[in-house]
Amino acid sequence: IPTLTEGSDGLQLEDVALTAIATQHGTPVYVYSRRALTEAFSAYREALAGRRGLVCYAVKANSNLGVLSVFAQLGAGFDIVSGGELARVLAAGGDAGKVVFSGVGKSRDEMRQALKAGIRCFNVESEAEIDRLNEVAGELGKVAPIAFRVNPDVDPKTHPYISTGLKSNKFGVAIDAAADLYRRAAGLPNLRVSGVACHIGSQLLDPAPIAEAAGKILDLVDRLAAEGITLDHIDLGGGLGIRYRDEQPPTVAEYLAPLLKLFEGRKEELCFEPGRSLVGNAGLLLTRIEYLKPGEEKSFAIVDAAMNDLARPALYDAYHEVVAVQPRTGAAKTYEVVGPICESGDFLAHDRELAVAEGDLVALLSAGAYGMAMSSNYNTRPRVAEVMVDGDRMHLIRRRETVESLYALESPLT
Numbered sequence: 001i002p003t004l005t006e007g008s009d010g011l012q013l014e015d016v017a018l019t020a021i022a023t024q025h026g027t028p029v030y031v032y033s034r035r036a037l038t039e040a041f042s043a044y045r046e047a048l049a050g051r052r053g054l055v056c057y058a059v060k061a062n063s064n065l066g067v068l069s070v071f072a073q074l075g076a077g078f079d080i081v082s083g084g085e086l087a088r089v090l091a092a093g094g095d096a097g098k099v100v101f102s103g104v105g106k107s108r109d110e111m112r113q114a115l116k117a118g119i120r121c122f123n124v125e126s127e128a129e130i131d132r133l134n135e136v137a138g139e140l141g142k143v144a145p146i147a148f149r150v151n152p153d154v155d156p157k158t159h160p161y162i163s164t165g166l167k168s169n170k171f172g173v174a175i176d177a178a179a180d181l182y183r184r185a186a187g188l189p190n191l192r193v194s195g196v197a198c199h200i201g202s203q204l205l206d207p208a209p210i211a212e213a214a215g216k217i218l219d220l221v222d223r224l225a226a227e228g229i230t231l232d233h234i235d236l237g238g239g240l241g242i243r244y245r246d247e248q249p250p251t252v253a254e255y256l257a258p259l260l261k262l263f264e265g266r267k268e269e270l271c272f273e274p275g276r277s278l279v280g281n282a283g284l285l286l287t288r289i290e291y292l293k294p295g296e297e298k299s300f301a302i303v304d305a306a307m308n309d310l311a312r313p314a315l316y317d318a319y320h321e322v323v324a325v326q327p328r329t330g331a332a333k334t335y336e337v338v339g340p341i342c343e344s345g346d347f348l349a350h351d352r353e354l355a356v357a358e359g360d361l362v363a364l365l366s367a368g369a370y371g372m373a374m375s376s377n378y379n380t381r382p383r384v385a386e387v388m389v390d391g392d393r394m395h396l397i398r399r400r401e402t403v404e405s406l407y408a409l410e411s412p413l414t
């Protein structure tokens with residue numbers, strides 16, 4: 001985390017000691033840095049300076065209104081995948097005119113909601129979807145702007161669960177079928193063909209696959225233009241990876257460089273849908289050690305956060321750095337960092353060297369993306385609080401859930 005430093009009370013984010021956040025708001029707690037969010041967004045804006053471009057933050061990565069409002073104030077657009085995410089964007093002050101709507105399963109209700117809000121574009125993922133959208137738009141007397149999300153069939157070289165641009169994926173329409181679909185869409189009265197989109201995968205560490213995809217997409221765009229179907233924007237999705245451990249992801253400028261070259265002299269607006277690279281390294285999960293449990297084969301550090309709070313290690317075997325907030329002097333020991341949930345899969349980290357004692361705080365780093373957003377209430381664990389640090393101030397941007405709220409919608413039988 002660029003804004004994590006060592007102060008007199010141990011680690012601090014910007015100018016706030018993590019110990020102070022734990023004292024004030026308890027643990028576990030997600031903590032984000034406004035400055036880190038701003039710097040990450042600015043990197044995209046600067047790389048796109050001098051050409052038509054739009055950065056649509058992928059809300060799914062972290063949908064807290066505090067986070068969304070920071071991006072809204074910076075002039076970001078938003079990539080949404082549900083009516084719920086649209087409601088969040090609007091509640092956070094986001095501009096509907098800069099919203100793109102991705103996803104393979106948009107319901108009629110969600111289409112209506114997005115048409116009424118006046119979003120920028122529907123990223124359509126199937127032939128059936130254009131018919132439904134045309135119908136719904138007609139009922140409302142509106143014209144729906146669309147892009148087809150095409151599947152360029154390139155291998156993003158990332159984890160299979162998060163690679164989305166291969167032929168075998170459920171996402172998008174085959175690039176070879178796209179021209180026919182554009183012809184059909186151009187003939188439908190309540191649709192306006194606006195652009196083309198793709199998203200090939202997440203945690204990409206190599207800029208080559210997206211450049212390859214962009215080349216295929218430009219071929220399509222030029223073929224369509226020759227028939228009189230002109231597209232105004234090209235959306236290359238999200239996907240830029242971040243450093244969790246020892247990965248060497250390209251910088252935003254390096255990732256975009258081959259694309260900008262490809263687009264030199266072209267008039268289409270160039271859009272992106274980054275999630276992880278905007279929020280991942282701007283956040284951490286702060287948790288307290290409940291028990292140290294030495295064992296013959298392994299020793300455990302049992303912390304108060306668990307797989308329900310941060311699912312990525314259990315789900316993808318993902319690596320998150322674990323650091324002691326105020327490391328003890330003396331020899332570090334090797335621990336399995338685990339939570340209190342009743343499953344062997346409830347681990348947050350394996351084999352970590354930590355100089356800690358019971359009651360100490362540790363931080364799981366790079367947890368700003370797909371952390372809180374994928375959390376659950378498994379084991380009737382209230383979801384944790386979220387705090388945004390801004391200079392020397394901390395803002396509580398989500399209160400810790402209460403246990404009663406977890407069953408407030410349920411009814412016992414009498």
Ligand code: LLP
Pocket residue numbers: 058061079102103162164199201202203237238239240273274275276277312316369370
């Ligand atoms: N656009 C679309 C259409 C997407 O499906 C995604 C992510 C993004 C943009 C943002 O991608 P990003 O810039 O964050 O890579 N839960 C997984 C990641 C799932 C990504 C799903 N789609 C994880 O924790 O690694």
